Amino acid sequence: MSKEERILRLSQELTGQWTLPILLSLDENGGRFTPLQKKLDIVPSRLSANLKKMVADGLLLHLSPQERRHPLLPEYVLTEKGRLHREAARAVELSEEQIGHGRLSDKLWGMPILLTLNFEHGRFQEIRQSLDGITPRILSVRLQNFHDDGLISKQVLEEPRPSFLYRLEKEVKQPVKQLSHDLTSLV
Amino acid sequence: MYKSGVTVWYSVSNLEQTLEFYTGKLGFEVVFHDPSTGMAMVNTNTKDCVIGFSEAETVEPATSSTVFEVINIEEAMNSLAGNGVSFIGEVEQIPELVKLATFVDPDGHNLMLAESLAEV
Numbered sequence: 001m002s003k004e005e006r007i008l009r010l011s012q013e014l015t016g017q018w019t020l021p022i023l024l025s026l027d028e029n030g031g032r033f034t035p036l037q038k039k040l041d042i043v044p045s046r047l048s049a050n051l052k053k054m055v056a057d058g059l060l061l062h063l064s065p066q067e068r069r070h071p072l073l074p075e076y077v078l079t080e081k082g083r084l085h086r087e088a089a090r091a092v093e094l095s096e097e098q099i100g101h102g103r104l105s106d107k108l109w110g111m112p113i114l115l116t117l118n119f120e121h122g123r124f125q126e127i128r129q130s131l132d133g134i135t136p137r138i139l140s141v142r143l144q145n146f147h148d149d150g151l152i153s154k155q156v157l158e159e160p161r162p163s164f165l166y167r168l169e170k171e172v173k174q175p176v177k178q179l180s181h182d183l184t185s186l187v
Numbered sequence: 188m189y190k191s192g193v194t195v196w197y198s199v200s201n202l203e204q205t206l207e208f209y210t211g212k213l214g215f216e217v218v219f220h221d222p223s224t225g226m227a228m229v230n231t232n233t234k235d236c237v238i239g240f241s242e243a244e245t246v247e248p249a250t251s252s253t254v255f256e257v258i259n260i261e262e263a264m265n266s267l268a269g270n271g272v273s274f275i276g277e278v279e280q281i282p283e284l285v286k287l288a289t290f291v292d293p294d295g296h297n298l299m300l301a302e303s304l305a306e307v
Contacts, residue, residue, distance in 0.1 A: 033244035034202075034225030048244060064245070071198040071241035072226070 004119055006187035007180060008131060010088050011111045013057070018042065018050045020105050023059070023082065023089040031074025051076060059085055084186055091182035098175035101149055109134050111179075113142050114168065117152060118176045122165045192235040194228070195253050197296050198243040202227055204293045205240050212270040231255065248295030260286045260302035267300075280304075 001009075014020055021040055029035035037047050054060045059082035063075055078086060092105050104110040112131050121130050128139055143166055146152045151172050155165045168176055199205040202225050209215050215229040218237060225242030238253065257263040264274060267290070275289045286302040 030224075032225070032241070034242040035223065038223050038225070044244075051244075065198060065243070065247040068198075068243075071196045071239070071243060075244055 003184060003187060004130075007183045008112050008115055010085070010183055010187055011092070011105075011115050011179075012109070012131070014085065014089055014092055015105050015108050015110060015112065017106045018046070019054065020089045020092060020103075022047075022050060022054065023078075023086045024093065026060075026076060026078060030072070031076050032072075033075050054082070058082075088183055088186050091179055091186075094182075095175040095179040098178070099151065099172055101151060107142070109138055109142055113139065113146070114151070114172070114176045115180055115183075117166055117168045118173070118180050122167055123157075123163055124166075127166070194237050194239050196239040196241065197249060197292070197294070198246045199240045199292075199294050199296075200243070200246045201293065202240060202242045208293050209238065212267065212272050214270075246294050248291070249297060252289075252297040252299045254287075254299040254301045257300050257302055260288055260300050263300050263302075264288050 025036060025039055029039050037044055040047065051060060055062050058079055060076045061079055063077065068075065092111060096104050109131065113127060116127050116130050121127050128134060128136065143152065147154050151169055153167050153169055157163050157165050206217060206227055209229045210217060215231055217227060218230050219228040226240065228237050228239045230237050260278060268274065272290050275291065279287045284305055286304060288300040290298050292298060
């Protein structure tokens with residue numbers, strides 16, 4: 001797998017509404033369920049489901065009641081992979097702040113699409129091919145939303161056949177380039 | 188080496204329900220309560236002996252017992268039963284030593300009343 005593919009995969013693993021907030025908030029809430037649930041203001045069953053998935057993905061360890069030596073000690077701890085993802089999450093959060101359009105990683109494929117454009121894959125089919133598993137519909141919706149929000153430009157190409165070329169807007173280019181650089185150091 | 192003080196800590200599934208049990212039914216007082224972190228402590232009738240609670244996603248009933256000394260176990264049982272505490276089984280007696288009555292908190296953690304039979 002190329003470095004570019006590894007970066008895209010890492011950014012894809014951070015998309016979704018709760019993965020990034022959980023990674024960033026777990027330690028400061030002592031690795032315990034209740035403080036985390038209150039801090040994130042998430043429905044308990046939803047937090048449980050997210051934590052379960054993150055355990056299955058190898059990002060977290062769920063300590064059993066027997067493994068916890070005191071009720072105030074963590075219920076969940078980051079694995080080595082989880083700590084790496086937390087660093088990546090910090091980089092994503094920083095780029096979101098710099099772009100200034102709120103959270104972009106909370107929607108599936110949001111950040112991977114911007115990173116793909118940073119890698120100069122500007123045509124619809126090129127973007128689609130570089131993002132393993134994305135559906136044409138979701139790619140189309142995300143590109144349209146990014147265009148509506150002024151994050152990307154859309155240029156009509158006549159040759160070899162009519163199509164669109166998508167590019168990051170100037171003010172988005174630097175934060176995404178920085179994100180790409182930061183993630184490169186982690187993969 | 189030691190100073191005066193013992194704290195028993197329990198993981199609990201619902202802090203509010205637990206506090207209602209330990210204060211409303213057992214008559215102890217809340218000395219610390221932080222809903223945002225899911226932590227609380229109640230005192231007992233013994234100085235410097237407190238019980239701490241920490242809310243957890245997964246709770247397993249503790250097999251160790253916290254045992255509260257009483258003067259007369261039958262009277263104490265009647266009093267707690269009047270508050271809605273359910274006792275498990277009959278009063279058990281260890282001859283010449285102690286009489287014991289078992290009950291559990293909302294998470295099934297073992298608790299006991301003990302009346303000493305040993306002569307001081």
